[in-house]
Amino acid sequence: MLRLFNTLTRRLEIFRPITPGQVHLYVCGMTVYDRCHLGHGRMLVNFDVLYRWLTMSGYSVTYVRNITDIDDKIIDRAARNGESISALTERMIAFMHQDLTRLQVLPPTHEPRATDHVPGMISLIEQLMTKGLAYSGSNGDVYYSVRDFPDYGKLSGKSLEDLRAGERVARDGFKRDPLDFVLWKSAKPGEPQWPSPWGPGRPGWHIECSVMSECYLGEHFDIHGGGHDLQFPHHENEIAQSEGAHGHTFVNYWMHNGFLRVNDEKMSKSLGNFFTLDDIFNKYHPDVVRFFLMRGQYRSPLNYTDAHLEDARQGLNTLYTALRGRGVSDGAVDWEGEHEKAFRRALDDDLNTPEAVAELFALAHEVHRGGGDASATRLLRLARILGLLPQDPEAWFQEGAGLTVDTAVDDRERIEGLIAQRLAARQVRDFATADQIRQALLAEGVVLEDGAGGTQWRRT
RNA sequence: GGCGCGAUAGCAAAGCGGUUAUGCACUGGAUUGCAAAUCCAUGUAGGUCGGUUCGACUCCGGCUCGCGCCUCCA
Numbered sequence: 001m002l003r004l005f006n007t008l009t010r011r012l013e014i015f016r017p018i019t020p021g022q023v024h025l026y027v028c029g030m031t032v033y034d035r036c037h038l039g040h041g042r043m044l045v046n047f048d049v050l051y052r053w054l055t056m057s058g059y060s061v062t063y064v065r066n067i068t069d070i071d072d073k074i075i076d077r078a079a080r081n082g083e084s085i086s087a088l089t090e091r092m093i094a095f096m097h098q099d100l101t102r103l104q105v106l107p108p109t110h111e112p113r114a115t116d117h118v119p120g121m122i123s124l125i126e127q128l129m130t131k132g133l134a135y136s137g138s139n140g141d142v143y144y145s146v147r148d149f150p151d152y153g154k155l156s157g158k159s160l161e162d163l164r165a166g167e168r169v170a171r172d173g174f175k176r177d178p179l180d181f182v183l184w185k186s187a188k189p190g191e192p193q194w195p196s197p198w199g200p201g202r203p204g205w206h207i208e209c210s211v212m213s214e215c216y217l218g219e220h221f222d223i224h225g226g227g228h229d230l231q232f233p234h235h236e237n238e239i240a241q242s243e244g245a246h247g248h249t250f251v252n253y254w255m256h257n258g259f260l261r262v263n264d265e266k267m268s269k270s271l272g273n274f275f276t277l278d279d280i281f282n283k284y285h286p287d288v289v290r291f292f293l294m295r296g297q298y299r300s301p302l303n304y305t306d307a308h309l310e311d312a313r314q315g316l317n318t319l320y321t322a323l324r325g326r327g328v329s330d331g332a333v334d335w336e337g338e339h340e341k342a343f344r345r346a347l348d349d350d351l352n353t354p355e356a357v358a359e360l361f362a363l364a365h366e367v368h369r370g371g372g373d374a375s376a377t378r379l380l381r382l383a384r385i386l387g388l389l390p391q392d393p394e395a396w397f398q399e400g401a402g403l404t405v406d407t408a409v410d411d412r413e414r415i416e417g418l419i420a421q422r423l424a425a426r427q428v429r430d431f432a433t434a435d436q437i438r439q440a441l442l443a444e445g446v447v448l449e450d451g452a453g454g455t456q457w458r459r460t
Numbered sequence: 461g462g463c464g465c466g467a468u469a470g471c472a473a474a475g476c477g478g479u480u481a482u483g484c485a486c487u488g489g490a491u492u493g494c495a496a497a498u499c500c501a502u503g504u505a506g507g508u509c510g511g512u513u514c515g516a517c518u519c520c521g522g523c524u525c526g527c528g529c530c531u532c533c534a
Contacts, residue, residue, distance in 0.1 A: 031533085042534070044534080091510055159463090162462045165530090229528085229533055256534090258465090260534085266527090303472090314484055324497085363480060431493055435493095448496075450495075451496095458497095
């Protein structure tokens with residue numbers, strides 16, 4: 001029985017879908033003005049684990065992860081780059097898909113783009129106008145009137161008074177309340193624009209998620225997720241829009257993943273600690289990054305350092321080692337097994353991936369203690385539920401063991417040539433020469449392993 | 461200022477009111493021509509002060525420290 005922490009109630013709750021056997025899941029995806037960074041990666045991997053686990057648990061899941069391809073930052077960036085908005089967004093979307101593929105993140109059922117849903121947004125804003133929850137300012141922008149939505153603040157646990165006390169909200173002369181937010185922005189010269197009842201313009205930030213979720217999942221659905229920072233104002237505003245317009249509950253379970261930190265500091269461009277996934281993949285294999293992300297519970301802050309990634313790499317190598325030379329097959333999990341039960345219990349407990357991973361290590365241990373191929377197969381099948389251990393183990397170790405290295409073809413031939421030389425030396429018991437070759441290869445990160453079936457090699 | 465979260469062994473990170481988490485690193489032994497991998501053995505951790513309890517890392521409260529949101533942000 002799956003339990004999830006619901007941000008709305010701040011409690012662990014038993015998950016009960018609206019329609020038995022079906023889950024409607026929406027996650028706020030990327031605003032595509034730049035490459036994905038590790039924080040995005042964390043969010044995308046976390047909800048990928050949720051998607052996989054729901055599916056594995058027997059639910060038919062409709063997973064929608066949107067792309068926001070129109071907003072201030074996109075317009076600014078395109079202008080600064082001297083390129084069109086669509087050129088920028090198409091490029092970033094292609095990069096994103098590449099990053100996601102490398103991270104073993106499955107594609108969602110639907111990946112709608114905001115610019116394909118502008119008419120729906122206009123329609124929703126009209127409904128809000130009709131209900132007296134929206135108004136147009138004298139500047140042509142349309143605003144949401146937060147004071148007219150009594151539940152405003154229920155997700156973030158804030159009252160309007162608390163929010164006003166922060167005094168961090170810029171006042172402008174067009175809003176009735178400084179906390180009102182923009183639903184529709186009137187067009188400025190040179191900006192993309194769509195016709196609307198309020199004149200040409202473009203949507204505000206939050207409206208696209210209310211509209212796209214409704215389009216694919218309905219007015220009321222099961223789970224809505226995103227990064228912790230989206231709790232307020234983005235998700236709060238989505239609730240105001242959707243529940244304000246429809247007059248009933250929008251989402252049953254809200255899930256938010258914790259932030260990623262870098263060297264114990266918030267990741268930010270000004271601190272210069274901003275890593276794109278691509279940067280990291282130049283050093284570590286994406287599987288290592290995915291494994292690293294799953295060693296922490298998704299709601300906790302996670303600190304990135306090179307040392308932590310190196311730890312993760314070594315741990316992952318332990319798992320891959322257990323698969324080396326084993327006859328394994330992918331396939332259905334036998335959930336009667338002790339480790340399988342513990343694994344399920346862990347994930348059912350608000351996606352406790354660290355505990356699930358511990359079961360992977362337990363099985364790896366079992367492989368070496370007589371469990372052999374059977375235990376290795378069990379390990380592989382559980383790992384693959386999490387999107388782990390997708391590679392052939394021998395290839396994994398020869399291609400860098402989690403480090404990104406140049407693997408030129410002649411490099412392999414050279415290594416195997418040296419191994420042959422060493423074998424010849426060993427056969428005449430010239431161990432001095434044999435050890436010299438071993439040391440020389442070790443110095444460049446290649447370990448030789450003498451076994452019953454001959455000498456194998458791997459990178460460290 | 462408002463709201464919220466956290467503090468676990470060298471590092472990372474879980475569960476749990478009384479029994480070994482787990483991983484990485486380290487140490488000793490086995491194994492090996494030497495190694496690697498693996499196996500065996502080895503860690504009296506739970507910020508601090510108090511309370512509840514037969515018993516608390518685990519529940520409650522104070523304190524200290526760290527962090528997040530309140531503005532664009534996954």
